[in-house]
Amino acid sequence: MSSIKGIAILGAGLFAKEAHLPALAALGDAAPPLKAVYSRSQQSSQSLADAAIASLKLATPPSVYYDGDASSNLDALLARSDIAAPAIVLQALAAGKHVLSEKPVAPDVAQGLDLIKTYKELYQPKGLIWRVAENYEAESGYRKVGEIIRSGKIGDVIFFKSVVVNYIDKESKWYKTPWRTIPDYQGGFLLDGGVHTVAVLRVMLPHAFTHLSGFASLNKDYLKPHDTIHTVVKAGDHFHGISEMTFACPTKSRPNADAFVITGNDGWVSVNNVNIPGSDKPIIRIVVKSVVKVEGQPEQEAEETIDVPSQGVLAEQQSFFDALEGKDDGLNLGDPFAALADVAFIQAALNSNGKLVDLTKLLEGKTE
Template sequence: MSSSIGIAILGAGIFAKEAHLPALSALGESAPTLKAVYSRSEKSSRDLAAAGGAALKLNEPPSIYHDGDPSTDLDALLARVDITAVIVVLPITLQPSIVLKALAAGKHVLSEKPVAPDVEQGHNLISTYRQEYQPKGLIWRIAENYEAEPGIRKAGEVIRSGKIGKVILFKAVVVNHIDKESKWYKTSWRTVPDYQGGFLLDGGVHTVAALRIMLPHAWTHLTGFASLNKGYLEPHDTIHTVAKAGDHFHGILEMTFASPTSSKPQADQFVITGTEGWLSLNEVEVPGEDGPVMRITVRSVVKTEGKPEEEKEDVIDVPASKGVSVELRSFFDAIAGKDDGLGLGDPQAALGDVAFIQAALNSNGEVVDLVKLLDGKHISAP
């Protein structure tokens, strides 16, 4: 990576420290230099700078920027000509304005999912980017690490290869336990329910993105119900949906962040069923492996003339928790003019993930046309 490309991280929360810094470290010399960090508070900015300097073994720690002083605020950071791109890891409701500010300053932008708090804001943001900044050669991508997770992408490849035949149905189950002591709940902005869905939006788009990568056709319709079962997780913490992809297939997504226990029932997280077999995908711990793996299990029908049908099982293990490194490398390659062919970070695709969650929150048993919602003909947010 050219030394002329410098980056800054905007936001000093948990994910910046625990995901982005390790991912940059894993990329080694192929990653550009982290030259600055920004947070609204000076303390959190200093903490991130110190962590970044240590994790990346920098000769000089990144410069510190924070609110309250014009010489060290976000505008001052964005005015630096040695910073080519920014990674935005800020609260959901704040990100759209910061994305536009960074683009206006001539910076390439990788912003954390979701693309926006709701479909309408996402539409406006994408429209502004396409009209004003994309023609200038600026790159804006959404950091959706499940979309980039190698195991999820491998499962999609297996399905598209025809290994299980034509997809006829799917099921995804997500069960999470969030208590008031969770580090994620203690993040101050997550305790203020000023955006739709709460954890269902923030975390739910991951699951929707994973299905988007694995399934061969886009959803067209959705119906479902949403509920709140733990008051401190308002406005909602649980959804059940049935989604349809035209005349191709349909399936179920059930998701909750209100599980009463940290232990989870034994169930496959993703199951895709086809005319010739099925595929399941789960994150598991494997003795001897350095970290969890995404385990893909494929059971397919083997037909041999003159013999009874048999079943064949294939198991594929792919190291997990690699998505952030993949999306960062792809973003940096794009800045350098290289196309890796992965198609990661498309804001319109990420908007489809938001539309799915928004429809699930609003449906209340009515069928929502997802195509019209994405076209802006049926926009509403709770």
């Protein structure tokens, strides 16, 4: 049973209904009670409240907050003493609340650096916890790949490749999310979805990226400002790799390609999301091929396949709630600066136009 008084969900989008509510339901009594929901409009806030009642089987419905009335707006919600962790940043922190905010951590690196600086100077010393809800970094399957690589099973990493191919049309529920259709928002789908891919690479690879060169393009006008990026990335003197991301696939069917392949000098590992027939719960499938060396015999290959259930949102919520109760799981999930490194990758890819970008300097605020 959680000792936290209660939480609020701020924002009534698809992910709140389709991911956060089911994760809270799965946690059961381990999750704090949902006391309130907020959205800009009364209709969308009420819709989330209704979904919460059904998903969480609530005997007492969450309070509904929305703009337009001083008694029911965001300030009124934040004034409640029984709300521990609404998902908003500075306004919530200023109200003395812990925060689990959705990714990306900020629209760009400069704003992210300012946000993190303010948190560290004003709110972290007060014991307030702020984490970024990057559910891909919380996936135990991706973290398992990191453990495999660090164990030396494929030797030292020498190169990698990541491929993300998505089809988005105007009827997609994700396209109809208003902010993604605003062309002046850096990257659109590439920022929103791309940080997930970078977070996966960050969790699996043994060294951080230091340099990037790439190109961005727009292939479907309604996905402005960009829908595709291709990059070559370097991690110091350790290894390099290629990352491609597109939301402009011309067909719903996609070409066959592994999502991630990491190659070492003694083997390789591939990683894919797999949907099992008859199940609505995807898995992360890991295939490891390694060289077996026995003195006096020809080299042979060993293969291992590992299937891990996908439960990233549940894992990130559980870790956050544990942190609020003073428990440290040692995973360092939701670190805002790590999440900002994901944004820096996408920002560099969007702006590089073939020029080499020093990611370390970018994250220090020394270059664009």
